[in-house]
Amino acid sequence: MxxxxxxxxxxxxALVALGPTVAMALRVQVADLAALDLARGAGLLWRTAQLGLxxxxxALVLGAPLGWLLSxxxxxxxxxxxxxxxxxxxxxxxxxxxxxxxxxxxxxxxxTAAIMGVGTYPLVALYVARAAERIDARRSDAxxxxxxxxxxxxxxxxxxxxxxxxxxxxxxxxxxxxFAVVDYVSSLGPKHPVYADDIFASWRSGNDTSKAxxxxxxxxxxxxxxxxxxxxxxxxxxxxxxxGDFRAPSRVDLGAWRWPLSLLMWSVVAATALxxxxxxxxxxxxxxxxxxxxxxxxxxxxxxxxxxxNLQASLLFALGAALFCLPVALVLGHALARSRRLLALxxxxxxLPLCVPPILHGVGNLxxxxxxxxxxxxxxxxxxxxxxxxxxxxxxxxxxAAATAATDRRIEESARLAGAGPARTLYGIxxxxxxxxxxxxxxxxxxxxxxxxxxxxxxxxANGTALFRLYNAVHFGRDxxxxxxxxxxxxxxLLPGALWSLFxxxxxxxxx
Amino acid sequence: MRALHQRLAKLxxxxxxxxxxxxSDPDLVVYCSxxxxxxxxxMREYQERxxxxxxxxxxxxxxxxVGLALRVREEAARPRCDVxxxxxxxxxxxxxxxxxxxxxDSPSAASLPPEMKDPGHRWHGFAARARVYIVNTNxxxxxxxxxxxxxxDPRHAGKVAMARPLAGTTLTHxxxxxxxxxxxxxxxxxxxxxxxxxxxxxxxxNGNAHVMRLVSEGQCxxxxxxxxxxxxxxxxxxxxxxxxxxxxxxxxxxxxxTICIPASAPRKDAARRFVDxxxxxxxxxxxxxxxxxxxxxxxxxxxxxxxxxxxxxEPMRYDLRAVGLSIRxxxxxxxxxxxx
Numbered sequence: 001m002x003x004x005x006x007x008x009x010x011x012x013x014a015l016v017a018l019g020p021t022v023a024m025a026l027r028v029q030v031a032d033l034a035a036l037d038l039a040r041g042a043g044l045l046w047r048t049a050q051l052g053l054x055x056x057x058x059a060l061v062l063g064a065p066l067g068w069l070l071s072x073x074x075x076x077x078x079x080x081x082x083x084x085x086x087x088x089x090x091x092x093x094x095x096x097x098x099x100x101x102x103x104x105x106x107x108x109x110x111x112t113a114a115i116m117g118v119g120t121y122p123l124v125a126l127y128v129a130r131a132a133e134r135i136d137a138r139r140s141d142a143x144x145x146x147x148x149x150x151x152x153x154x155x156x157x158x159x160x161x162x163x164x165x166x167x168x169x170x171x172x173x174x175x176x177x178x179f180a181v182v183d184y185v186s187s188l189g190p191k192h193p194v195y196a197d198d199i200f201a202s203w204r205s206g207n208d209t210s211k212a213x214x215x216x217x218x219x220x221x222x223x224x225x226x227x228x229x230x231x232x233x234x235x236x237x238x239x240x241x242x243x244g245d246f247r248a249p250s251r252v253d254l255g256a257w258r259w260p261l262s263l264l265m266w267s268v269v270a271a272t273a274l275x276x277x278x279x280x281x282x283x284x285x286x287x288x289x290x291x292x293x294x295x296x297x298x299x300x301x302x303x304x305x306x307x308x309x310n311l312q313a314s315l316l317f318a319l320g321a322a323l324f325c326l327p328v329a330l331v332l333g334h335a336l337a338r339s340r341r342l343l344a345l346x347x348x349x350x351x352l353p354l355c356v357p358p359i360l361h362g363v364g365n366l367x368x369x370x371x372x373x374x375x376x377x378x379x380x381x382x383x384x385x386x387x388x389x390x391x392x393x394x395x396x397x398x399x400x401a402a403a404t405a406a407t408d409r410r411i412e413e414s415a416r417l418a419g420a421g422p423a424r425t426l427y428g429i430x431x432x433x434x435x436x437x438x439x440x441x442x443x444x445x446x447x448x449x450x451x452x453x454x455x456x457x458x459x460x461x462a463n464g465t466a467l468f469r470l471y472n473a474v475h476f477g478r479d480x481x482x483x484x485x486x487x488x489x490x491x492x493x494l495l496p497g498a499l500w501s502l503f504x505x506x507x508x509x510x511x512x
Numbered sequence: 513m514r515a516l517h518q519r520l521a522k523l524x525x526x527x528x529x530x531x532x533x534x535x536s537d538p539d540l541v542v543y544c545s546x547x548x549x550x551x552x553x554x555m556r557e558y559q560e561r562x563x564x565x566x567x568x569x570x571x572x573x574x575x576x577x578v579g580l581a582l583r584v585r586e587e588a589a590r591p592r593c594d595v596x597x598x599x600x601x602x603x604x605x606x607x608x609x610x611x612x613x614x615x616x617d618s619p620s621a622a623s624l625p626p627e628m629k630d631p632g633h634r635w636h637g638f639a640a641r642a643r644v645y646i647v648n649t650n651x652x653x654x655x656x657x658x659x660x661x662x663x664x665d666p667r668h669a670g671k672v673a674m675a676r677p678l679a680g681t682t683l684t685h686x687x688x689x690x691x692x693x694x695x696x697x698x699x700x701x702x703x704x705x706x707x708x709x710x711x712x713x714x715x716x717x718n719g720n721a722h723v724m725r726l727v728s729e730g731q732c733x734x735x736x737x738x739x740x741x742x743x744x745x746x747x748x749x750x751x752x753x754x755x756x757x758x759x760x761x762x763x764x765x766x767x768x769x770t771i772c773i774p775a776s777a778p779r780k781d782a783a784r785r786f787v788d789x790x791x792x793x794x795x796x797x798x799x800x801x802x803x804x805x806x807x808x809x810x811x812x813x814x815x816x817x818x819x820x821x822x823x824x825x826e827p828m829r830y831d832l833r834a835v836g837l838s839i840r841x842x843x844x845x846x847x848x849x850x851x852x
Contacts, residue, residue, distance in 0.1 A: 187716070187718050188673075188715050189715065190711070193851045193852070198851045201851060203578070204843075370589075375590060379537075
């Protein structure tokens with residue numbers, strides 16, 4: 001790989017993704033660090049960690065069996081389930097919480113953990129599914145001969161367990177950085193304040209950001225402590241080698257358990273993926289005042305008419321962010337995968353923007369780009385693109401790195417021996433090999449950019465998005481129009497994945 | 513492969529042009545934390561009337577006005593904002609005290625009551641919201657409720673709500689109580705609120721609109737909210753009534769919108785003309801007639817029958833500037849109390 005290419009890509013990444021964090025970190029004053037109330041902070045952090053553990057446990061319990069069954073068994077409708085299971089992960093968390101709270105009166109910390117677990121179990125399911133697909137057939141055949149289905153399950157669980165636990169770590173990281181869901185769910189009954197609440201309150205109550213940045217570091221550290229080892233575990237557990245003669249495992253016949261397990265898994269996915277959408281549709285169609293299809297149609301038309309410009313802006317910015325990330329992620333992800341020395345440090349730096357509270361990323365962008373020499377950029381739509389690319393480029397970089405690690409290094413060596421230069425090797429050999437992970441990763445960036453709100457709040461160019469409009473409209477209650485706009489957002493969030501599932505025969509392979 | 517590259521290049525070029533065109537230079541930039549739903553028609557009308565190209569940037573509800581105030585502060589070195597229209601006053605007072613606002617004595621402000629004006633003309637208050645109890649009449653008799661501390665009444669345990677006093681008008685309200693009540697009384701009230709919340713006997717919602725929803729839906733009997741939220745519930749046909757508390761006591765708190773011009777606003781003339789229009793009696797009347805039912809601070813401004821006006825209830829007497837100056841310290845104090 002050309003050092004120049006890596007340098008250019010790393011510079012782009014540093015500027016867009018790490019620059020805002022550095023700009024913020026430079027603002028921290030010693031006095032604000034000294035003024036941190038450590039005893040109170042420790043209490044909040046402990047409660048936050050408990051919430052994260054609860055969410056991770058639920059994600060693990062729901063996701064691990066589902067992931068294994070999806071990839072390794074003859075579960076009925078596995079293909080459709082695999083697409084549907086993504087829905088809760090892609091829905092904006094507050095929209096998920098709002099729909100769940102419509103069904104139940106359950107409140108408090110446990111309810112929050114359950115919602116966060118439901119929102120993140122698809123991650124565990126997808127990671128476990130990928131890991132289970134990489135178990136050599138001979139291992140599972142040997143287990144089956146030795147002890148039947150139970151032995152297969154035991155052996156394969158032992159093999160995928162590190163990946164399952166690591167992906168539950170990602171669920172933990174998602175849960176501990178959220179505060180809107182916790183706040184919303186504990187509006188009735190005892191309050192359940194968390195650490196992210198404290199950061200947001202510090203930011204809201206202050207006239208400068210130094211205090212909020214100072215308050216953020218324990219949570220950033222906690223997130224990094226969980227996410228970085230989890231990523232390394234995931235990366236180091238390919239379970240097979242190109243050097244050997246890997247044999248793909250055949251699907252396990254569940255026998256008499258096939259239909260009961262299928263029914264159970266379909267119920268889980270239906271309750272977590274379809275119920276929120278059903279709830280929003282019901283509200284858009286009139287809700288408690290009487291559901292009517294005509295009302296649903298009218299609400300959708302009205303929401304589209306009112307929010308058309310916002311939806312267009314959202315789609316434009318998200319598409320821009322995805323395209324911007326593609327070349328940077330290809331170079332950087334490839335370099336990260338091929339460098340053993342820089343793996344831990346590189347992974348930490350790449351993952352950092354995801355571990356920083358989004359509001360700080362937003363303020364950091366203000367501090368970094370709102371200056372005379374970049375005025376034209378700051379005032380244009382490019383600012384929204386840079387903001388979202390900076391926040392979500394790590395997902396694509398890590399996805400490319402994981403996919404690169406699973407490709408045979410010898411192909412690149414052959415190209416090099418045949419006289420291809422680094423750039424030609426990268427774009428002519430590596431990129432086509434990674435076409436699916438690149439497209440899938442770009443889709444992930446697109447989707448996350450589309451549902452971004454917290455970081456976008458402060459950046460003027462990003463204020464015209466559909467989610468921004470939705471959150472303002474939610475303020476005065478959830479009438480038909482609000483539910484319809486939420487449905488439109490869900491539609492565009494889910495559309496790329498749905499198209500992929502329908503028209504592509506290849507696995508997306510976008511997981512970091 | 514080449515065709516694919518060409519298509520990608522064309523897509524990127526089109527996207528680049530579209531993104532660059534998002535940043536055309538307007539005639540006036542207004543940062544507005546009045547709810548988008550209420551402000552949009554007014555802004556559109558002003559745009560049509562003047563023919564100016566106005567860019568209005570709104571805050572999300574979760575930010576409670578802080579996002580835009582922070583932007584005015586962050587952008588001080590390279591200002592973009594010409595007018596900051598805030599839906600309350602505390603953050604604006606802080607901006608004024610830090611020298612970030614321009615003095616402008618608008619002719620439209622002449623008829624405003626003195627307590628609604630900064631002596632240095634750096635900001636002006638108009639069209640207010642009142643802090644009221646929203647009461648579900650199916651669950652409790654509104655006549656039973658009349659004081660700022662009725663939330664603590666054991667008869668209503670578990671059925672009362674307020675927003676956490678960490679932001680927005682609830683923070684401002686609680687800061688004002690510290691100014692007008694006897695020393696220590698407001699603090700004791702908040703300590704009780706926090707204790708009752710922990711015991712599940714008082715619900716801390718994530719905003720005033722949420723309190724309104726909890727009461728409208730009958731999940732709570734009554735709670736603190738703002739009059740604009742109350743009127744939305746009323747308009748939707750919820751069985752609710754507003755109680756203007758402490759009549760004969762400390763009075764009901766009014767929280768005005770404030771408008772100001774950042775010190776280094778790039779388009780000052782356009783900004784001044786906009787401020788003149790926003791502070792006019794006509795706009796105050798429009799805000800009173802809108803769904804937000806804002807209360808005019810001037811006598812004689814036209815308003816619908818359901819919107820109370822000056823003289824129809826006893827307002828809380830407090831110094832906007834003093835409350836605004838205390839807000840940071842109070843926020844930190846409440847944060848320690850409620851986030852632990």
